[in-house]
Amino acid sequence: MGAQEVREGFVRLYGAEPEGVWAAPGRVNLIGEHTDYNDGFVMPFALPHIAVAAVARRTDGVLRLHSADLDSGVAELRLDDLAPGSDGNWTAYPAGVVWALREAGHQVTGADIHLSSTVPSGAGLSSSAALEVVVALALNDLYDLGLQGWQLARLCQRAENVYVGAPTGIMDQTASACCEEGHALFLDTRDLSQKQIPLDLAAEGLRLLVVDTQVTHAHSGGEYGKRRAGCEKGAALLGVDALRDIAYADLDAALARLGDEEEVRRLVRHVVTEDQRVEQVVALLESGADSRAVGPVLTAGHASLRDDFRVSCPELDLVVDTALAHGALGARMTGGGFGGSAIVLAEAADVETLTKAVGEAFAAAGYKAPRVFEAVPAAGARRLS
Numbered sequence: 001m002g003a004q005e006v007r008e009g010f011v012r013l014y015g016a017e018p019e020g021v022w023a024a025p026g027r028v029n030l031i032g033e034h035t036d037y038n039d040g041f042v043m044p045f046a047l048p049h050i051a052v053a054a055v056a057r058r059t060d061g062v063l064r065l066h067s068a069d070l071d072s073g074v075a076e077l078r079l080d081d082l083a084p085g086s087d088g089n090w091t092a093y094p095a096g097v098v099w100a101l102r103e104a105g106h107q108v109t110g111a112d113i114h115l116s117s118t119v120p121s122g123a124g125l126s127s128s129a130a131l132e133v134v135v136a137l138a139l140n141d142l143y144d145l146g147l148q149g150w151q152l153a154r155l156c157q158r159a160e161n162v163y164v165g166a167p168t169g170i171m172d173q174t175a176s177a178c179c180e181e182g183h184a185l186f187l188d189t190r191d192l193s194q195k196q197i198p199l200d201l202a203a204e205g206l207r208l209l210v211v212d213t214q215v216t217h218a219h220s221g222g223e224y225g226k227r228r229a230g231c232e233k234g235a236a237l238l239g240v241d242a243l244r245d246i247a248y249a250d251l252d253a254a255l256a257r258l259g260d261e262e263e264v265r266r267l268v269r270h271v272v273t274e275d276q277r278v279e280q281v282v283a284l285l286e287s288g289a290d291s292r293a294v295g296p297v298l299t300a301g302h303a304s305l306r307d308d309f310r311v312s313c314p315e316l317d318l319v320v321d322t323a324l325a326h327g328a329l330g331a332r333m334t335g336g337g338f339g340g341s342a343i344v345l346a347e348a349a350d351v352e353t354l355t356k357a358v359g360e361a362f363a364a365a366g367y368k369a370p371r372v373f374e375a376v377p378a379a380g381a382r383r384l385s
């Protein structure tokens with residue numbers, strides 16, 4: 001849905017013009033999975049799929065929220081009543097952002113918000129971060145808060161962690177807020193320092209496909225928290241602030257020190273090798289080498305997520321195995337796992353065969369047909385009008 005449609009929807013709903021319209025994208029992560037809550041490295045880029053919000057300020061302490069995509073009517077909330085854990089609906093994301101802004105001392109006195117999103121939900125492509133960031137950016141502009149993208153990302157993460165109650169890292173919100181068109185974002189999640197890495201795979205005759213398996217396994221939320229707790233245990237046993245502090249060169253020594261803590265050893269091995277893979281991909285892309293060399297690094301990342309971190313699932317493994325068997329240069333699950341999406345790096349000439357093969361493999365396994373689209377790095381959050 002475009003800016004004009006969302007603006008018109010706002011007028012129909014609230015009977016006045018909005019003060020502006022903003023957009024924030026979903027993301028796909030090229031490499032660096034389950035590293036962000038270990039203070040490590042990630043490398044996402046923005047998708048063309050966006051959440052769009054038309055917004056106007058209010059002065060009476062009321063927040064009105066409406067989504068064009070759902071049949072749920074207008075939610076009307078009092079700012080003074082906003083409290084963590086009080087809302088189990090989609091409205092918790094935008095309301096959580098308003099709560100986080102006010103908690104941080106920013107003078108937000110209310111808003112009317114009308115939203116619409118093209119980011120598929122439950123696909124591991126950060127539809128919730130897009131919702132959070134678009135609201136944060138709009139309020140930042142309208143209330144003249146002067147916050148930078150990374151600061152908005154931190155507030156949105158707080159909304160998600162504390163208000164919504166999902167223990168996620170900082171990658172998705174930072175990607176949505178800070179990505180730039182034509183670039184992947186090399187992000188150090190410890191201090192949020194960033195580098196925009198040009199990524200033009202088409203120029204090399206390559207394509208990056210996103211394969212949305214259209215499944216979300218029910219236990220995904222709890223398992224995410226368990227992995228996070230396991231990583232924290234590993235860091236504590238090794239006497240470091242976060243697993244990011246274990247250098248790749250010291251990995252074997254660290255694993256030896258973990259003795260018979262087999263589960264923690266596997267988590268540590270994934271995180272430390274994954275950070276190394278991010279650095280490898282950055283080095284490859286920056287060296288101007290043939291980007292085909294990135295493929296095996298992606299595939300190694302998948303093996304690590306599947307075997308060590310154990311967050312893959314049969315559908316994601318089937319995408320990866322089928323793609324690789326049909327000429328893909330590399331493939332891996334992307335995002336939190338337990339369903340959602342995989343990415344596939346392939347020669348442009350192989351895309352058709354490969355897509356067909358994945359579809360057939362899914363049909364043969366009795367799975368719902370996957371959704372496949374090509375991903376090209378798009379712009380981060382911005383004002384549309």
Ligand code: GLA
Nearest residue numbers: 033034168169170171335336
């Ligand atoms: C989800 C979380 C992110 C990150 C990824 C795994 O997308 O929201 O913070 O932890 O999983 O890399």
